[in-house]
Amino acid sequence: MIRTSxxxxxxxxxxxxxxxxxxxxxxxxxxxxxxxxxICEAEYLSVDPYMxxxxxxxxxxxxxxxxxxxxxxxxxxxxxxxxxxxxxGHFGWRSRTLVTALDDPKVHPIKxxxxxxxxxxxxxxxxxxxxxxxxxxxxxxxELCKPQPGETVVISGAAGAVGCLVGQIAKIKGCxxxxxxxxxxxxxxxxxxxxxxxxxxxxxxxxxxxLSAVTLDGVxxxxxxxxxxxxxxxxxxxxxxxxxxxxxxISSYNLDPSQVPxxxxxxxxxxxxxxxxxxxxxxxxxxxxxxxxxQIKTWLDEGKIKYKETITEGFENxxxxxxxxxxxxxxxxxxxxx
Amino acid sequence: MIRTSxxxxxxxxxxxxxxxxxxxxxxxxxxxxxxxxxICEAEYLSVDPYMxxxxxxxxxxxxxxxxxxxxxxxxxxxxxxxxxxxxxGHFGWRSRTLVTALDDPKVHPIKxxxxxxxxxxxxxxxxxxxxxxxxxxxxxxxELCKPQPGETVVISGAAGAVGCLVGQIAKIKGCxxxxxxxxxxxxxxxxxxxxxxxxxxxxxxxxxxxLSAVTLDGVxxxxxxxxxxxxxxxxxxxxxxxxxxxxxxISSYNLDPSQVPxxxxxxxxxxxxxxxxxxxxxxxxxxxxxxxxxQIKTWLDEGKIKYKETITEGFENxxxxxxxxxxxxxxxxxxxxx
Numbered sequence: 191m192i193r194t195s196x197x198x199x200x201x202x203x204x205x206x207x208x209x210x211x212x213x214x215x216x217x218x219x220x221x222x223x224x225x226x227x228x229i230c231e232a233e234y235l236s237v238d239p240y241m242x243x244x245x246x247x248x249x250x251x252x253x254x255x256x257x258x259x260x261x262x263x264x265x266x267x268x269x270x271x272x273x274x275x276x277x278x279g280h281f282g283w284r285s286r287t288l289v290t291a292l293d294d295p296k297v298h299p300i301k302x303x304x305x306x307x308x309x310x311x312x313x314x315x316x317x318x319x320x321x322x323x324x325x326x327x328x329x330x331x332x333e334l335c336k337p338q339p340g341e342t343v344v345i346s347g348a349a350g351a352v353g354c355l356v357g358q359i360a361k362i363k364g365c366x367x368x369x370x371x372x373x374x375x376x377x378x379x380x381x382x383x384x385x386x387x388x389x390x391x392x393x394x395x396x397x398x399x400x401l402s403a404v405t406l407d408g409v410x411x412x413x414x415x416x417x418x419x420x421x422x423x424x425x426x427x428x429x430x431x432x433x434x435x436x437x438x439x440i441s442s443y444n445l446d447p448s449q450v451p452x453x454x455x456x457x458x459x460x461x462x463x464x465x466x467x468x469x470x471x472x473x474x475x476x477x478x479x480x481x482x483x484x485q486i487k488t489w490l491d492e493g494k495i496k497y498k499e500t501i502t503e504g505f506e507n508x509x510x511x512x513x514x515x516x517x518x519x520x521x522x523x524x525x526x527x528x
Numbered sequence: 529m530i531r532t533s534x535x536x537x538x539x540x541x542x543x544x545x546x547x548x549x550x551x552x553x554x555x556x557x558x559x560x561x562x563x564x565x566x567i568c569e570a571e572y573l574s575v576d577p578y579m580x581x582x583x584x585x586x587x588x589x590x591x592x593x594x595x596x597x598x599x600x601x602x603x604x605x606x607x608x609x610x611x612x613x614x615x616x617g618h619f620g621w622r623s624r625t626l627v628t629a630l631d632d633p634k635v636h637p638i639k640x641x642x643x644x645x646x647x648x649x650x651x652x653x654x655x656x657x658x659x660x661x662x663x664x665x666x667x668x669x670x671e672l673c674k675p676q677p678g679e680t681v682v683i684s685g686a687a688g689a690v691g692c693l694v695g696q697i698a699k700i701k702g703c704x705x706x707x708x709x710x711x712x713x714x715x716x717x718x719x720x721x722x723x724x725x726x727x728x729x730x731x732x733x734x735x736x737x738x739l740s741a742v743t744l745d746g747v748x749x750x751x752x753x754x755x756x757x758x759x760x761x762x763x764x765x766x767x768x769x770x771x772x773x774x775x776x777x778i779s780s781y782n783l784d785p786s787q788v789p790x791x792x793x794x795x796x797x798x799x800x801x802x803x804x805x806x807x808x809x810x811x812x813x814x815x816x817x818x819x820x821x822x823q824i825k826t827w828l829d830e831g832k833i834k835y836k837e838t839i840t841e842g843f844e845n846x847x848x849x850x851x852x853x854x855x856x857x858x859x860x861x862x863x864x865x866x
Contacts, residue, residue, distance in 0.1 A: 439797075442793070452792050453790055455780070455791050457755045457780045460776055460777065468800060468801050473801070
């Protein structure tokens with residue numbers, strides 16, 4: 191049986207903000223499968239800020255745009271993935287995928303896995319709170335910062351997919367939680383819905399003043415998704431023995447390296463004994479991966495964590511959904527539903 | 529017996545570069561000692577960049593200028609410190625000190641200790657390579673950066689007291705060692721005398737180019753004493769999994785906070801999985817303190833480490849010696865000999 195796949199190809203390396211014209215929709219043909227292989231059909235695809243950066247690793251273009259998806263197995267010669275089951279994988283922006291060489295790390299640097307059983311939660315969560323996003327929050331906060339009860343935790347990009355989870359996990363751990371987000375609507379969501387203690391709108395002209403007002407006791411932990419001047423403002427308020435976890439730097443993703451903003455240097459790292467660590471969530475791939483996912487699922491089940499998705503309908507709208515997430519239009523995790 | 533002490537008092541909190549007129553030499557009288565107390569006479573005093581920063585912790589001025597010294601016990605009612613023995617302590621810039629309440633951490637946040645037996649090495653080394661300076665290099669490099677054989681280690685302020693030790697320790701550990709220092713004379717000292725693989729003069733207008741030429745394989749470990757634009761240039765060359773140890777930020781010590789230079793932000797901490805940690809050497813006070821000191825003494829004995837002091841004669845010249853160290857006039861450790 192001949193199957194076709196719609197594929198979003200990256201035509202140009204981005205300059206500044208990605209444009210719709212950087213992408214082109216193609217139709218590819220899939221061959222027949224042999225033993226060990228399968229064909230799957232995307233149900234949900236993820237759009238994330240990190241993609242803006244990681245396209246630079248694509249060796250040549252045009253190439254299939256990178257990304258993860260949850261897909262339904264529609265044809266299979268692999269007993270671990272029967273027809274009708276769901277698979278999670280880094281298959282790129284494609285509607286159907288012929289998955290081969292599942293055990294070859296050269297083909298799959300990050301190995302696909304059966305979509306975890308999330309009970310009553312939507313399968314899309316495997317792309318978010320019960321996947322890379324959840325583990326970025328879980329390990330990036332708990333392993334790198336070890337927040338203690340009563341400490342003040344500040345999160346930038348707090349209304350984003352990772353940030354909103356970080357704040358809720360920090361609340362579970364007994365911390366005072368301050369989110370930084372863009373716009374009053376997001377800030378209200380953080381405090382009214384998610385239980386953040388404070389939220390500060392970085393678009394407000396009184397941002398500095400407002401941040402100072404809620405950090406009178408300084409900052410013990412900073413979970414950073416944005417970089418730039420916001421990070422400078424937080425870092426200069428760090429307390430002694432402060433820990434900083436760098437998950438992303440979205441404020442500069444669309445900038446040419448020469449445009450990266452100059453900020454005053456934080457020159458008291460030694461005096462305050464600060465530690466700052468960047469991470470990629472892949473660091474916890476392997477035996478601990480499902481520890482994070484399942485802990486977050488438990489917290490969801492217990493109502494201790496709330497989770498929100500901004501869902502764009504239609505595979506054809508992936509480029510716009512991606513552009514929107516870089517513009518910060520999403521509340522929580524941005525997902526495309528095929 | 530009435531004893532007097534010469535004392536350098538800090539009269540003004542520094543604005544910009546410290547000035548001779550910020551200090552005033554006084555003569556103080558010491559009372560008689562009682563049980564457990566002693567009087568000691570300074571033999572060597574230390575002048576260090578950190579003092580520029582730490583005066584801000586003095587609650588009110590005028591006050592005795594802060595600092596460490598090695599002093600000879602000249603009167604004693606404390607059996608641990610017989611007359612003629614030597615004591616190391618944070619006594620400040622004073623020629624004689626009545627030391628009381630040796631066991632009270634409120635009086636002595638950092639407890640004085642008998643000057644370690646350094647064999648044939650001068651006692652002044654207890655203020656340098658066999659004291660805080662040596663331990664800053666030893667623990668700040670080995671504990672925080674864990675340099676591996678074949679890795680590239682870059683050190684700023686490399687001709688300073690700490691930096692010149694860091695480079696030599698990194699060589700002992702089998703690393704490629706690159707020092708950054710000001711002026712051709714210091715650079716030649718690093719490569720010709722101390723065995724650094726490369727030295728780069730930050731005052732050279734081709735600094736960036738020269739740094740690139742010696743870091744073609746990137747930088748795995750950066751030991752930073754200076755901060756500012758030099759640190760930016762090194763940090764942007766970090767390899768994945770790079771480690772950065774922040775010992776000091778001397779480039780900004782004389783600057784008003786509003787003058788701290790703006791530098792482009794390093795925005796790939798997450799992508800490169802970098803870790804940066806500031807430290808104060810007091811962190812290793814306690815059981816490990818003499819591990820570092822004695823290891824460095826052993827390396828000195830074995831000829832694996834060379835050590836240099838810039839000695840100013842005369843207690844009355846302390847302010848000038850301090851100003852000079854902030855101007856980078858010293859090779860190796862700056863010491864005042866009474």
